[in-house]
Amino acid sequence: MKLPAHHRRIAPLLAVLTVLVLGATACSGSSSGSGSANTLDVGLLVPLTGPYAETGEMQKVGAQLAVDEINSAGGIKSLNGAKLNLVVRDAGTQVSDSVSAMTSLLASGDIVAGIGTGITSNTIAATQVSEQRKTPWLDVTFGDQLTNRGFRYLFITSPLASSLNSEAFPAVQQLSKDAGVDIKQVAVLPGTNSVLVDTANDIKKTYAPKFGWNVALDETLQPGSVTGAVTTGLVNKIKSSNAQVLFVGSATPDVIAIQKQEIAQGRVPVPWVLSGAPYVSKSFIDALGPSGTQGVIATVSSGVYPSDQKIADRITAAGQVPQEYNLVPYSEVYMISAAIDAAKSSDKDKVRSALSALDIKGGPAGSVWPCDCVRFDKTGRSATNKTVLVQWQDGKAVTVYPTSSATAKAYFPKNG
Numbered sequence: 001m002k003l004p005a006h007h008r009r010i011a012p013l014l015a016v017l018t019v020l021v022l023g024a025t026a027c028s029g030s031s032s033g034s035g036s037a038n039t040l041d042v043g044l045l046v047p048l049t050g051p052y053a054e055t056g057e058m059q060k061v062g063a064q065l066a067v068d069e070i071n072s073a074g075g076i077k078s079l080n081g082a083k084l085n086l087v088v089r090d091a092g093t094q095v096s097d098s099v100s101a102m103t104s105l106l107a108s109g110d111i112v113a114g115i116g117t118g119i120t121s122n123t124i125a126a127t128q129v130s131e132q133r134k135t136p137w138l139d140v141t142f143g144d145q146l147t148n149r150g151f152r153y154l155f156i157t158s159p160l161a162s163s164l165n166s167e168a169f170p171a172v173q174q175l176s177k178d179a180g181v182d183i184k185q186v187a188v189l190p191g192t193n194s195v196l197v198d199t200a201n202d203i204k205k206t207y208a209p210k211f212g213w214n215v216a217l218d219e220t221l222q223p224g225s226v227t228g229a230v231t232t233g234l235v236n237k238i239k240s241s242n243a244q245v246l247f248v249g250s251a252t253p254d255v256i257a258i259q260k261q262e263i264a265q266g267r268v269p270v271p272w273v274l275s276g277a278p279y280v281s282k283s284f285i286d287a288l289g290p291s292g293t294q295g296v297i298a299t300v301s302s303g304v305y306p307s308d309q310k311i312a313d314r315i316t317a318a319g320q321v322p323q324e325y326n327l328v329p330y331s332e333v334y335m336i337s338a339a340i341d342a343a344k345s346s347d348k349d350k351v352r353s354a355l356s357a358l359d360i361k362g363g364p365a366g367s368v369w370p371c372d373c374v375r376f377d378k379t380g381r382s383a384t385n386k387t388v389l390v391q392w393q394d395g396k397a398v399t400v401y402p403t404s405s406a407t408a409k410a411y412f413p414k415n416g
Contacts, residue, residue, distance in 0.1 A: 040076065040346050041087045042067070042336055043105050043114030043135075044329070045126065050093035054283055055118050055325045060088060061318050062326035063115060065311065066333035066364065076337060078344040084337065091117040091126070098122035102129040111135055112346045113336045113355075115329050120146065120161075127154050136352045138335065140301060140328040147379040153352050155335075155380045157328055158301040159387060164275070165199060167387040168299045169207040171401045172245070172273055175389070175410035183412075187217035187243035187270075189234075191250025199275065200248050216241035226254035235261045238270060244412070246272045252284065259292040268413060271295030280323040280390050280397045290395030295411050302327045303390045303399035304407060308367040321397055323390065327368040334365035335374060356380070370405040 044063050046056035067084045075081040089105040091098040098117050105111060106129060113136040117123050120143035130137040131151045139146070139154075142161035146154065176183050186208065190200035197220075208215050217237055226234060235258060238246065249255045249272060262269040269292060278284065279298040302324040304312040311330055312322035320326055339354035340346060360366045360374040369385055377383040389401035391410055398408040 038075075038080070038082050039085050040079075040082050040112050040340065041085050041110055042333060043111040043116070044086055044088045045091045045098065045102055045105055045114060045116035046088070046118055047092060047122075048088075048090040052093065052119060054281060055277070056091065058281075058320055058323070058325035059116065059118055059329045061315065061320055062328065062330035063333050065314055065318075066330045066337075069364070070333070070337050076341050078341045079346070082340075082346075084333070086333075087111060091119070091122055095122050095125045098126040099129060102126040106130065106133045106135055110346075112340065112348065113137065113351055115139065115332050115336075117141075118325060127151065130154070134348050134352075136336070136339070136348060136355055138332045138355075140324055140332075142301070147381040151380065153348075155355055155376055157332060157335075157374075157382050157385060158324075159382060159385050161195075164299055164387055165202045165207075168273070168389065169203065169211075171387070171389055172297070173207075173211045175400060175403075176245075176412045179410050179412045181244065181412040181414055183211070183213055183244050185216045185242045185244055186213045187219075187238055187241050187246045188215055188248055189217070189219055189221055189246055189250065190248040191221055191223050191254070193223075195275075196248050196250065203247055216243055221250040221254055223251035223254065226250070226257040231257050231261045234258060235265060235267075238262070239265075239267065243270055246270050249274045252278050255279070256284070256287045256292075259288050259296075263292055269294065271297065271412065273297045273299070275299045277324045280321055280392075281325075282319070282321050285321065285392070285395065285397075290392075293392035293395070295391065295393075295413065297389050297391045297400070297410075298397075300324045300388050300390055301385055302331075302368045303370075303388045303405075304397070305367075305370065305372075305399055305405040306407070307362075307372045307405075311364070311367065323397065324388075331365050331368040331374070334363070335360070338365060370402045 046059045048056045067086050071083045075083045089101040091101050115138050120141040123139045123141050127137055131153050136153050140158045142158045144160050144162050146156050188200050190196040259269045277300050304322050315322040315326050339351050343350035343354040366372045366374050371384050373384050375383045390397050391400045393411055399406050400410040
């Protein structure tokens with residue numbers, strides 16, 4: 001998932017936020033919960049306003065679909081059919097917004113477990129609150145540091161951020177060969193945040209030499225700078241470079257501007273390999289249409305496979321593109337349900353223990369992952385998940401890697 005630029009600049013805030021967390025926790029006390037004995041509250045803390053609001057709405061749809069399915073199927077069997085109730089809070093944009101919202105969420109009722117925020121920096125800070133309150137919490141963010149803190153109540157369902165490049169770029173090389181295309185010329189066009197710069201350096205220092213890619217264009221883009229004459233000039237450079245693949249990208253609007261300009265010049269846009277679910281969103285396809293998105297690959301943690309096609313169809317019917325921001329919360333609600341059922345209790349410590357012992361194969365919880373399974377390691381990180389590559393083909397986002405779970409073969413233009 002694409003990490004916003006502020007993710008690597010949060011350390012100075014965390015000391016201050018820790019004081020806030022401890023103070024807020026001490027003042028909030030315990031709560032009896034908003035539900036009856038037959039209703040269990042599950043928290044959802046996601047951005048519903050600001051620049052990440054689309055991701056929050058997607059998470060809300062996926063989580064609510066799971067809640068509705070579980071309740072319609074009879075609820076939590078070991079607790080006499082207890083029903084789940086989704087309690088939603090806006091995580092906002094800033095780290096401090098998410099901390100305040102988490103504090104409010106956990107003080108407002110007896111939240112058995114929760115999900116969110118989908119933004120690494122915000123989850124790092126907000127889960128200090130859930131850890132202090134001993135509330136099991138799940139999220140799909142990638143940051144390695146999330147599970148390097150010794151937290152007992154935090155479960156991260158995505159693979160490590162550090163593992164993405166080591167799997168994604170060799171996969172791109174193999175997929176292109178399988179498509180009959182030998183990648184020789186590439187362009188590296190990162191933004192300025194440290195995650196994107198590190199990825200660009202990995203390509204230039206490790207993967208380009210390893211796979212024989214010539215970096216014919218290497219240019220750092222200031223986010224939001226790709227407008228007017230800058231866009232025209234950049235597209236001309238891409239054309240002159242004969243790049244067969246464009247790597248990294250800066251901000252989503254910049255990628256959209258480049259694709260639109262290539263089309264305006266009568267060119268077939270060069271495929272991108274980008275990091276994050278924002279490139280597999282309804283707003284992205286709406287902005288560019290099938291021709292502008294054709295061939296774009298996004299590195300994510302979940303996609304559509306034969307195992308989760310039914311839920312994908314329901315998400316599509318809800319007006320969204322099926323992808324990790326709606327598929328994963330769907331799975332996570334089912335994980336929480338399974339843990340409560342196994343614990344035969346809504347006690348948070350028992351639910352936490354049941355989550356850590358989960359070993360699910362198949363079913364709704366497993367279906368959104370390439371292995372069709374769920375298990376956590378001793379740090380609380382997924383022990384079973386791996387990098388997924390989703391590609392736009394003819395206006396539809398399809399899974400092309402892992403090939404064992406793919407719904408289509410990868411597409412690469414043969415004319416470069």
